[in-house]
Every structure is written in C-alpha cells, then in structure tokens.
Amino acid sequence: MAEIELIGVPFDGYGRPGNQARAAGALLDAGLLDAFEHHHVAGQCDLDLPVGDPSRGPTSLVNERALLAMTRALNERVGTAVSTGRLPIVYGGDCSTLLGIVTGLRDHVGEVGLVFIDGHEDTMPLDVSEDGEAANTELGLLLGLTGRTLGGELGDRLPALRRDRLVVLGPRDDAWRSRFNVGTLADNGVWVAPLAEVADDPNGAGRRAIEQLAAQVDRWWLHIDLDVLDPVEFPAQGLPDFPDEPGGLTWDQLTDLVMALFTTTAACIGGSIAIYDPDQDPNRTGAAQIVAFIRNVVARPTISR
Numbered sequence: 001m002a003e004i005e006l007i008g009v010p011f012d013g014y015g016r017p018g019n020q021a022r023a024a025g026a027l028l029d030a031g032l033l034d035a036f037e038h039h040h041v042a043g044q045c046d047l048d049l050p051v052g053d054p055s056r057g058p059t060s061l062v063n064e065r066a067l068l069a070m071t072r073a074l075n076e077r078v079g080t081a082v083s084t085g086r087l088p089i090v091y092g093g094d095c096s097t098l099l100g101i102v103t104g105l106r107d108h109v110g111e112v113g114l115v116f117i118d119g120h121e122d123t124m125p126l127d128v129s130e131d132g133e134a135a136n137t138e139l140g141l142l143l144g145l146t147g148r149t150l151g152g153e154l155g156d157r158l159p160a161l162r163r164d165r166l167v168v169l170g171p172r173d174d175a176w177r178s179r180f181n182v183g184t185l186a187d188n189g190v191w192v193a194p195l196a197e198v199a200d201d202p203n204g205a206g207r208r209a210i211e212q213l214a215a216q217v218d219r220w221w222l223h224i225d226l227d228v229l230d231p232v233e234f235p236a237q238g239l240p241d242f243p244d245e246p247g248g249l250t251w252d253q254l255t256d257l258v259m260a261l262f263t264t265t266a267a268c269i270g271g272s273i274a275i276y277d278p279d280q281d282p283n284r285t286g287a288a289q290i291v292a293f294i295r296n297v298v299a300r301p302t303i304s305r
Helices: 019-029 064-083 097-108 138-143 152-157 174-178 195-200 202-214 251-261 285-298
Strands: 003-008 041-046 086-091 113-117 166-169 191-193 219-225 267-274
Touching: 003 019, 003 064, 019 086, 019 285, 064 086, 064 097, 064 152, 064 267, 097 138, 097 152, 097 219, 097 267, 113 202, 113 251, 138 166, 166 202, 191 202, 195 202, 195 251, 202 219, 202 251, 219 251, 251 285, 267 285
Parallel strands: 003 041, 003 086, 086 267, 113 166, 113 219, 166 191, 219 267
Antiparallel strands: none
C-alpha cells in the first residue's frame, strides 16, 4: 500500500474568511486522520494561502491571489508526492483545486486520467460567469474550452487535460447551463454519465466509466465534489440561502459508484474531495459523514498504487 500524504486546502472560492475555507480544519477535527488507520500517513499539512479577497482579479476570477497561490502550491505538492511514490489526498476548498492538481500531474508525472464526480459540468465560460468563481469553470479551463485569452500565470498553465482523458459522473445542471447557452461536455468528445444514469445503476456507471478511461491511460485521479449528493442527504454544500439543484445521489449510491471504480487494473494515484461548508453544518453531522465515507471507501485497506 502506498504512503498517504494529506493536503488540506483552506480556500473559499468567494474569498470568504469562513465557509469552505474552514472545511479542511473541520474534517481533521472530525477524525480524518483516523480514517487512514490501515495506511501509513507520511505527511499532513495545510496549504499556506493569502487571506481571501471577494473581489475579482485581473483574470476576472474571484479571490485570484489565493487561487493562484493554491494552484502553484498544489502543482508542486501533488506532483512531488506522486513522483516519490506517495498517494496524495487533497481535502477542503472547492473544485478549483483541480487547476493545481491536474497541471501538477501533467508537469511532474505525465499522462493521467481524471474521474470527475460532480453535480455540475463546471464549464461556464469566463465571459458569461455571473460570479467569477473558478469552481464553476475549472473543467472548461483545463480542457481549453474557455480561457483562450486568459493571460498571466494561470493562463500559462492551461489547457492541461485531453478530452479522452476525462470521464464525468453525476451532473444534473442542464437547466442552469441552458440559461447561459452552455452545452454539455458529451457534445465535446467527453464521456459523461448524467445523474439519472448514475442513480439508476451506480455500480454499472462506475464500471463503464473506468473501463472507458483505462482504455486510454493506466493511471487516474479521483475527484469528488460533494454537491453530487442530494442536498436533502447532505445540506452543507453550495451557498447559504441559495437553492441547490434538486436531486442528487445518496451516500450509498456515491459509495457504490466509487467502489466500482477500483475494479480496473489502471491505478488510482490520488484523490480530492471538495465542497463542504462547516458554517452550514453546526452539529458537524456532515463532517462525520464525509470522514465515514473516506474511511469506508477512499481509505479502505485495499487501495493501492
């Protein structure tokens, strides 16, 4: 079994001082380290990031200074961890962590596939983004579907992901995307299983996804955005006082889906889990659910590289 390196990300996509910026600490308090009792945790640290800023930066993205620092740090930490034989687990923050993770794998490791489990496709073009949150557009940026005029440090790193190296599971944001005339990744050469397909047969959807990816690469990264869950099942997601898309998976369905991914000879070389807001979880029920999920699925004794 690979040595585990835990990387906490105290980052909030809107630059708020609390909310998702507190997720990494809340998960540690809920017993995250104990979830890896069957593994050797070789290292655990939180990224040192600038104070959040809710204004938009030169790229039009919110909290840009911290976003760039996070991207830079994850690029190095994830790339170095995998290159030295460790299995990094990135927790906290939001889906914009993938900007650092995927570029880090490309720069330091080579060809790696991405299993992307999310309630959204995250391809909002920068020029129509309502709020400038990077977590609404990171797949579009990584694939080069948007951000062609993006300059500076972030623009220099992108694009970083091929369409045939990506599988997407669980999106239910058709209505939201249609408001902005944004199509589906399925029409752009990406393998996509929407919510209805995944919910009907999580195990089968997971097997089909990983078989598709394993035909292209022999190593892959697992990313889980917890807004793939039904907000009734997991309320501590999204924005306070802003209605989440109805529907979503149950914890049992998500568990079956992820378990099915480990039925291939292609190796999972790391994972990330994002979109948890402790401010919406005063009793820490959600934190306990996340830690239990990680213990039972992601950190089970059979995971290996």
